[in-house]
Amino acid sequence: MSVIDLGGGVSWVHESFPETNGHIHVSVYLVEAPEGAILMDSGSFHHRQRLADRIHDATAGRGIGAIILSHSDYPHSGNIPAFRRDWGDFEIIASCGDPDLQGLPYARRTKIGDVIEVLGRRFVVLDPPLADRNHTTWVYDEASRTLFVADGFGALHAPGACDVDWGRLPEEGRAEGVHEFHAQTLPWLRYADPNRVMGALHAMLDRHPPAWIAPIHGPPIAEADVPRYMADLEAALTRIAASYA
Template identity: 25%
Template sequence: MAEPFREIAAGLFWLGDCLKFEYGDEIWHGHVSTYLVVGDERTLLLDTGHPAHWGVVESALDELLGDRPLDLVLPTHPEMPHAGNLPQLARKYPGLTVVGDTRDYHLYYPQLVERLAPTPVGDRIDLGGREIHMLPAIWRDLPNTVWAFDTGSGVMFVADGFSYSHHHLTGECRLYSSELPQPPDLEQTVFLNERALFWTRHVDSEHSEPDLETLFERYRPTLVAPAHGSVIDRLDEMVELLKAGMAESRKQNRLVAARWAPTDGSR
């Protein structure tokens, strides 16, 4: 990444790196983001970043925290881009506590059992001058995925829930969704939905939309911060695009199923 971090609100920093791959004659990037929240009394890292990016994450933490420790880490769910740096963080910060829905983290990281502090949806984590609210993940890929909200900035963290694969070029890694030279489109939304939210191929997402609207009405986020994709600053536009992407994924899957359905009456 060209920039190691971006302060997106007072005391809230967008960190992480990108997975890079060849596409034609160019090198394209895909976000694997993590977010540092700095309170008056405690600090919290939301998601850990991918282990391949540990050097980038560690360097940013050193610069931003200085002599302060990282007190808490909140992985949104136990997958490599979101929890893979837990061992490195635990070694670096001896007093670190892992919060969130940690019901199966002891299986992945048995050496961290004493660091786990289960934090159910509805709980609030006081950082001093701001709180992190534990939210239900309306759109999730694992049963113990959680979302979160920072009262100090008004930013909502949505893990893979707002999946859209905006492959971007060097120098575009820290741009908001509205700042990108080419805005996210339907095709890219469908692409990542079908990989991060596999259920969108088979289930109509409309049943969850009232829950999403209720959550937004309660918290009224200023920004939405996903793990994969730029920070979203035009929420209404992106929500409609994501809904359309989910509907398109379901539609395409129905067409594939119909194309391969037996025609001899054996079905």
Template identity: 30%
Template sequence: MTARRIAAATHWLGGCMQAMASDGPVHYHVSAYLISGSAHTVLIDTGDPRHWPLIEAQLDEALAGRPLDYLLPTHPELPHAGNLPALLARYPGAEVVGDVRDYHLHYPEYSHRLRPLAPGERLDLGDRQLELAEAYIQDLPNTVWAYDPGDRVLYVSDGFSFVHDVPALPSMGDDEPGHRPGECRLLSTEMPAAPTVDQAAYGTGRALYWTRYVDVTDTFGKIGEFLATRPADLIAPAHGNVIADVPRMMKTALAAHRQVYDAYTSA
């Protein structure tokens, strides 16, 4: 998969992983996103280390000779920060920004390249100011989101995650799932069918264990308030197709969280 430009200054990078659901295999993205401002570039999340050769090639393509200036892992978990050592070695001028409170423990050799940024603070990219935002849906305590007002994209880490089905290719047996061409790099509006509540609930219940015990109705109200002042044309999750139909997917994601919560509180 090559890097896909999804907005004027934004490329979608990364690869896909396979998991087994009760009715067969499904795929889920492990995505990273490159924003190329007029003065500086930033990579949001790093992708999974298993995808490093792919991400390295995608970055070469998307950067087109420019340096990578900033790395913003949304939290220190393998799919989000696992490629930091490789990226910092390849781009010696890059800094790690965000909630970096414990990254010096993971990567002590790079402690001098950590730059704390808190929600509400901005990263100057030249023609745009990338705003760090509170992670309304968290995986770890130092999870952060980000908002790009230039391309109107909200980066939500493990929020709004969903899997997608893997159809069998005509040349393969039913027990050998494969991708249709380009299926793993589609906007939500380009999928053969809109993501379902079940697909969103599958990812939510596994990636965010706490959602089994928390009613997030008020949380989605806060996300709606955030979007009212920072409108987003795209929502970019780490583990799902990029969302281009934001109002509909807000409803789907909330319904998925409720489904997970109801299933475990009623058990």
């Protein structure tokens, strides 16, 4: 299974690859809107054909009408040229106010705090407390209450556990997977105050309560599992900061 329905018109489409101490997801998410299908990020070019085949099947051959980018490095934007050849000049929503800087002069610009409409569906553009690049945004889908995030909220997982959401990962090693992901992916966390990072995240979740948190580099986190994930994340950030104190 590689296309999983999260409800509310949102589907998780994913691949994984080996990373130190586990596997890591490179996911995209399909969102059904009144005027077509929206893709959250474009995925890695290493998985291009498999992703394209799954998107083709999931949309009954229609393909996509828009992509919303979290940011523009290759695991997130690398398939845009190929997908445009497959499905035409669909709309691209950039993750910043100056798409030229991302090599996307034809993309629609966004600003933190914008409420945007894409193919008839509304999203809130948010400032990410956990990111690995400048010009990164998270978006909150008001209809499904899904918070799409990159690169934070990830987790490594064991081989064979690629198709389950975070709460159904084996409990043994689950917290370690959260730590390993953030330690490997976000090196700036060694200099950050864990309390301030967690405070910003809690404030965001209070303003935009998610039915799902949908990471690009981890399994989706259901609403019931968010408190457990946040506890594991806080422990991970504290451990990362302490290891460099």
